[in-house]
Amino acid sequence: MRAPILVVSTLLATGLAAALFVGCENQHEKKKALGTGALGASANIQDLMKARGLSEADVEAALKTYVPSGKMDEYYIFASGGQSGNVNVIGVPSMRMLKVIGVFTPESWQGWGYGGDSDQILEQGNQGKHKIRWADMHHPNLSETKGDYDGQFLFVNDKANARVAVIDLADFQTKQIVTNPLAASDHGGAFVTPDTEYVIETSQYPAPLGRDYAPLSEYKDKYRGVAVFWKFDRQKGRIDRDKSWAMELPPYTQDLADVGKLDSDGWLFINSFNTEMAVGGTLEGKPPIESGASQNDMDYLHVINWKKAEQLVTAGKTKTIAGMRVLMMDVSSAEGVMALVGEPKSPHGCDVTPDGKQLVIGGKLDTHTTIYDFAKMKALIEQKKFEGKDHYGFPIMAFKEAISGQVEVGLGPLHTVFDDKGNGYTSLFIESAVAKWSYKDFKKPVEKLKVHYNIGHILSAEGDTVSPDGKYVVAMNKMSMDRFLPVGPLYPQNFQLIDLSGEKMRMLMDMPLANSEPHYSQMIKADKLKPLKVYKPGTNAHGEIDPNKPEGGKEKIVRNGSKVDVYMTAIRSHFTPDQIEVEEGDDVTIHITNLETAEDQTHGFTIDMYNVNVSLEPGKHENISFKADMAGTYPMYCTEFCSALHLEMAGYFLVKPKKKLGGTPMSENVSGGEQIGRREAAPGGDGHVHLQLAEAKPKAVAPARPRWDWARWPTVTLAISALALFGLSYRQVWWKFWLYAPQYPNGLKLQISLTGMGGDVHEIDLLNHYIGMKHLADAAPTERQLGGYGVAAVAVITLVLLAAAGKKLNKFVALPAIAFPLGFLADSFYWLYSFGHQLDPRAPLRMSPFTPEMFGNGKIGQFETFAQPSIGFWMAVAGVGCAIASALLRSRVCDNCEHAETCGAVCPRAMVLPEKKGT
Amino acid sequence: MSPRRLAASVALLSALVGAEGPAATPNEPPDTSTPGAARARSFDELSALVRDPAGPAVIELDAGVHRGDLEIRRPVTLRGRAGAVLEGTGTATVVDIAAHDVTLEDLTIRRSGRRHTAEDAGVKAGGERVRVVRVRVEDCLFGVSLAQCKDCLIERAHVLGRDDDAQLRGDGVKLWEAHGSIVRDTTIERSRDLVVWYTRRAVLEGNTVRAGRYGSHFMYAHDAVVRKSRFEGNVVGVFVMYSARVDVEHNLLAGARGAAGIGLGFKDSDAVTVKGNWMVGNTVGTYLDNTPRVPTQPVILEGNVIALNDVGVRLHSSERGVRVTGNDFHHDATLVEVEGGGDALALDVRGNRYSDYEGYDLDRDGTGDVPHEVKMLSRELTESRTSLKLFQGTAAMGLIDAVAHALPVFSARRLWVDPSPLTQRPSIAQP
Known part of the structure; x- marks a missing residue:
């Protein structure tokens, strides 16, 4: 009996000892790692770890990333x-x-x-x-x-x-x-050649060069990709447009590019993902571009000898399109400037290894990266060993002969960056991981690290250069669910810093990108940058000493007609001048320099309401030009906190209003207000408003007025038609309701007109009784009684206005007519609402208050309802249309009437009398 | 000559004559089995008959090797007699079909070109109702490629890829925009993938795919069915991406080893039903990544045998909307792994059988009386120090787990809870 217990307890004891041992080991490890003695209160660190739920790995990551105050990254x-x-x-x-x-x-x-x-x-x-x-x-x-x-x-x-x-x-x-004058969209850019001779920009979605119009049926013949070589002038620090040129490419939807270096210096590599040349057509039942572009097993990698292309451009073998010299495809294919080779499965990344000998391609839908050998490809091109030509005459190299191999990395490889030990780090989008593999030995096992989540680009320290640093890799992830505090449906992107210092990759920390979706990034040693701390006094945004910079003590305001130049300085804590007065409509330019010489002494400058704000670093100069088109008083002040008396660093910008011209009354305070004379909106062509100045008084020899008099009778006719339509609609049904239920398969009908109701009124009343609704006959009693008189009143008022209203009252002519059906609608809604909300509480069936639906489908209890306007309403609408047309014509006539200037509230011509002869 | 000798000679002679007579041997079909069928004795004859727009509806190809690349642009049935072989020139696709109602039957097709950029294939077809039946495709870069081929059929075909490096092979069968197509009772060996892309209502039934990369790869393949098929020794058995309403039933998915080996994997898919399959001896039995995307389009894992895998079920992050019932988890090294530090607690798990269930069933109702929980201390260790995985399955790890159970001094996170585990193995027929 005892033996089993003995065995079990021994086993348990051993196990407990083992577990405790493992646990203690952990503790010991932690203590060792933190150096009990050196840190002193190691107990505090343990407490902190426990309180914040941090593991030992977390603490290590914190130590590796924390930069204390005063120290630098x-x-x-x-x-x-x-x-x-x-x-x-x-x-x-x-x-x-x-x-x-x-x-x-x-x-x-x-x-x-x-x-x-x-x-x-x-x-x-x-x-x-x-x-x-x-x-x-x-x-x-x-x-x-x-x-x-x-x-x-x-x-x-x-x-x-x-x-x-x-x-x-x-x-x-x-x-x-x-x-870019040629492309409609770019993606493969910007990439630089090893000495930044060129900045390269390659297109993405093909389009005719110069973005001319061409229908999609001509895609193969007219649509093109393009690679632009922007010449960079390092001395000037600017791109030189005139020395730049471009290369025409087939419409394969080029994607990413990379420039060769060392062994492959002088070559450019561009991948593509739509060699199928799919253009979509989803409405027409064609496969979307997404499907069409994924049909082929391979797309084309473009291998371009750009030095050779440059020679051809210098020799003048180009065509100028949209102002840029373009090396066309017939020339580049004939001269052997570009060759193609297959790359698997809708590729994305295109990355040259640091030694320039190999090129790594990731296929978005593949499980492997494919590594191309530059020496092999160069030999194939030189020996002209090709397996065929594409539609545009470019030679195609055999895939197997161009590659040095493939490495299985996982699902969805995109981009690859490198370290200093011959390793490549490839981002795996679909798998959410980074794969580390060796481009020097493809058989070396691949190490993977999960990232959170769905990594796009990846970057490593100086990883694009001939000498990467290793040390760090940053995964630039697209999705960040469950990584950060929730902030609504738009999630930040997630940069994850990965430590390469150990044997295995190690995740250090997450950084939310809260303002952007960063695509690619580059990491550079901090000591390579030597940015300025302050500017040479008077440096403007172009990096030059501005000719308009004022010297301290020589500030001034210069007026030249309506042009005002203010030469201003800013220094703690005042502006000189701090009072600027101009006239409304002046063209003002403020030339302002920050005279400070101390670091971080930036002043801002704004003028309230004028939508300007500039940032003036020490020595910086800005020229601010605007039109003082708003009269008034506008404070100006320093917007960047600069000193103890920052709030006092202010002044006033005053804009004196323009004097009014005598005679014609002016509208006040309108931006771009009415000018003297008439304004004719002449829609057409350029959509501008043409101003037509009329003479102040009619003279004996007056220029002709547009004759709108012919429109008098049409105006009257239209108005009378409107009234006729209203009259006719009086007896018609205005609105129809249907109610459907299983007991009433044919439905119950209700028709509303101005005079009363028709349809299954009795039946509906019976049903309504059960829910406590009043009798339909009780609805709108007054309205129905007075309906006829209302219509008559509308008619009479309209006719009177039509005849007698002067120019001032023109706008009211159509109002009664418009009000009529609107009034009906509003009134109906009111009665429907009121009936639905005044249900008798003693009714046998209790229903919560409701408003029967007036438009379309609704539900009352178990009844499906459907309502829509009927002929009467539509006639009224037509009538409204006529009334509005009539009013518009009428205003035309009034505007061009001989009495236009003197017309008041009463029309002297009763609208229909002809004009006096001789005008 | 004696009468007996004469009789013997006559018998011998007639036997010899009889052997050449029109009486068919069991393997040889009659002269032309269909009335009105034309007979093609050579490739040139065949090509001429096919190119003739008013040509015969049925063409029978004689036995023997016929060399050339064939283009079919009209409805026709091409039937091979026993031993008929269409051998390509080795520079292009062997049989290129762009027509409706074309049938290829009883043929051996071989030797396509080797250009990846042109996807040189044994058979390439576009059109409607193209049928490839009892066709053997060998020594071709791509096997049978159906592009914009609606309601097409590949039946009882055999595709045998080249002995190249797996990456450099082409796909054994490729379906692109081939809505409503069927691949049935077909064997694919040594090819790269069987791809079903942008194709709706595809049916893959009774096939065998062996020694390839993806046994089947589905992308945007809604309303697809994979059933009664065997996927053995591929890198991944079946992988389904961005597809909805996919049924995977009664298949065998086995031997997907290697670092990325998965028996059956899903990514960003919805309304998936996985029933009656055997997932055996893979690195990962089933992998779910963001599947379902929407919990109202649930995933049902029911009545499968998930056995002898390194990991039974792997989840990309805490998934929801998945129902796991009636499955037999038999001796997987690890039942479940969840990446990103999540857990499988949001899954609807019940009524499965676990070979390592340590509960009891006092009332003998076939359901364990205590829930089955996956909560291993050793797993916490191996997660933070992956090198310790070396000790997985050893006594040391077992001891740690036993102690954690007996004396829960160190709390380990729960990963998986089944409130009503089965005590008997459910009977799930081997596919």
Whole structure:
């Protein structure tokens, strides 16, 4: 009997010991890791951990990412701001937001696009007829020297409006926006060549070059992709449009691109995902582009020798389209500038390895990354070993001969970045993971780390360059459910910092991106950037010393007719001048410089109600131009807290109203108010309002007036038709109700007219009795009695107004007619409501108060109801139409009548008398 | 000559003559089995007959190897006699069909081109009511590809892929925009995937897919049915993405090993019914990722055998709207894993049988009296230190779990609760 108990208890004891041992080990580990002695109160840390539910791994992550006050981050991340159109700057490892750079979208804190010189830079980005003030920014790219980041410039693209912006990292300000004249949308951009000779922008959705119109049936022949090579002038820090050129590409919906480096320097790689050339047509029953573009097993990777293309462009073998030199497809296919090779399954990412020898492609719907060998492809192209040609004559290399292999990484590989140990890190969208594999040894096992959730792009420290740092990878995730506090249906995106320092990848922390959907980002060592701390005094938004900068002590206001130039300075805590007075309608330009020289001494400047705000960093100069079109008193003040007496840093901007001209009364206080003379809205062509000035008094030799007199009789006729229609409708049914229930398969009918009711009134009354509703006959007693008189009254008033109303009373002519059916509707609704809400409480069936539905389907108890207006109502509506038409014609006639100026409340012609001869 | 010798010689002679007579051997069909059928003796004859717009409705292809790539642009039935082989030139698709009501029967088709970019296939078809019956496809990059082929049929076909690296093979069967098509009683071996993309009302029935990558891959394939099929030794048995109203019934999904091995996987799909399947010996038996998307379009996992997998059920995050009843969880190394630190408590789990159920059934009603909970201390350890998974299944881990049960000093999170577990194995027929 005892033996089993002994055995069991021994086992339990052993087990308990084991478990306790494991538990104690944990404790010991924690203590070791935190260094009991060094930290002193380790008990506190344990308490904190327990209180906040943190594990040892969490504490380690916190230690690796926390940057104490006064210490700096190691890296900058320049992240696209997605649809916010601006760039986010983030510090690593703290994952704190350091700055938002205004690029394509106005940003009022920085004074970006609110009246200052930055407006001119934003204007550079206008496409077509529109002022575009947002962007779908995708891929920021830092400038490179010899394939390494140099921290001088940042280039970003706008997918929706095909533009590229240049940001100067000396002051983190956008200096230029160039618009793509050929493409309608871009995605493969911006990418830089190893010495930033070119900034490359490749298109996404194909369109005819120059965005001309062509129907989709001509997709194959007219629609094209394009790669634009923007020439960058590093000295000037600007893109040189004249030296830029483009290459025409087949309409395969190009996607991402990457530029070759070292071994592959001089080559550009672009992938595509719609070589099927599907264009949709879902309304016509055709498969959507989504399905059509996924039909083929492979799409085409474009392998382009851009140095050769450049030579052909220099030799003049181009066609100029929309002002840009374009290397057309017939030339590039004949000269062997581009070759194609298959890439699996709707590919997305296109990434060149740091040694430039290989190219990694991720297929969105694949389970493998495919690695292409550059040397193999170059040899195939040189030896002209191809397996066929595409529709446009470009040679196709055999897939098997171009690749060095494939690595199984998981579901949905997208982008790949690299570290300093020969590893590639690929984002797996479908699987929500990052896969680490070796591009030097494909057999090395793949390590995966789950991310939260659905990662898009991925970035690593200096991971696009010839010498990545390793150390960190950031997963840029699209979905963030259950990661952060809920903030409504629009969730933030999630950047997750991953530590590469150990043997395995380790998740460190999450960062919500609360203002954007960042697409791509790049990470650069912090010490490579040397931004300015203050500006040279008078530097404007273009980075030049502005010729209009005022010296301290030499501020002035210069008036030249209606042009006013104010030369202003700002320094703690006052503006000079602080009183500016102009006349209404003046064109004002304020040239203002911040004279401060100390760091972080920024002043803002705004004038109330005039929608301007600029940010003046120390030394910064702005030119603010606007029209003083509102008379009044407008305070101006410093908007950026600058000093103890910041609130006192203010002044007044006064706009004296214009004097009134004698004679004709003026409307007051209307923006763009009526001018002297008549205004004719002439719709057509350009939709502008044409002003037609009439002479003040009729003279003997007067210019002809438009003859509207012929419209008198039509006016009268229309009015009389309206009344006739009303009269006819009097006896007609105005509204019909049907009630359906199983007991009444044919339904019960109720017809309402102005005179009374028809249909199954008795039956309905019987039913209504049970729910306590009053008899239908009791509805609208007064209205029905007086209905006839009402109609008569409307008729008489309308006729009187028609004949006798002067110009002043013109607008009232149609009112009685319009009021008539409206009155019916309102009255009906009132009675329906009242009947439905005054149910007798003693009724056998209790129903909650309701209003029977007047339009369409409703339900009362078990009855399905249906109501709609009937012939009488429609006749009344037609009558209203005639009445309105009549009133409009009448106003035309009145406006052009010889008595127009003197006409008061009574028409001297009774509308129908002819004009006097000789006018 | 003696009469006996004469008789013997006559017998011998007639036997010899008889052997060549018109009397058919069991394997050889008559001269032309259909009246009005034309006979093609060579590829050129065949091609001419097919190209003739007023040509015969039925063409019989003689035995032997006929070399060439055939284009069919009109309704026709092409029937092979025993031993008829259509061999492609090795540069393109062997049989390219763009017509309605085309039938290919009793043929061997081989040697397509090897261009991935052109998807060189054994048979490529677009049109309506194309039927590929008792056709053997071998040594082709893609097997049978149906694109915009409505109400088409592949029946009793055999697709044998090349012996290339799995990634470099083409798909054995590909359905794209092939609404209402059926793949039945077909065997696919050594190909890459069987894909059903953007195709509604597809029926996959009685097939065998072996040694490929995806046994079946469904994408935007609503109202699809997979039944009575065997998926053995593929990387993934069946994977369903972005599809609704999919029925997976009475299939065998086995031997999906490898790091990403899944017997049956779902992503972003709705109204899925999984009944009577055997998911055996995979890395993951069933994988659910955001399926269902909407709890009102539920997923039903009923009456399946999930056995001998490394992980029985894996969830991408805490899923909801899934009903798990009547299943037999038999000796999976781990019953359930939930990624992202979630749990399976929002699932409707009841009436399943667990081989590691440690409860009791005093009232002998076939249902355990205590719930079956998955709550393992050892799992907490292996989650934070994945290298400890090496010890999974050993006495050490078992001891830790036993202690946790007996002396719940360390609380482990509950992952899975079945309030009414079965004590007897439900009888679920082997598919």
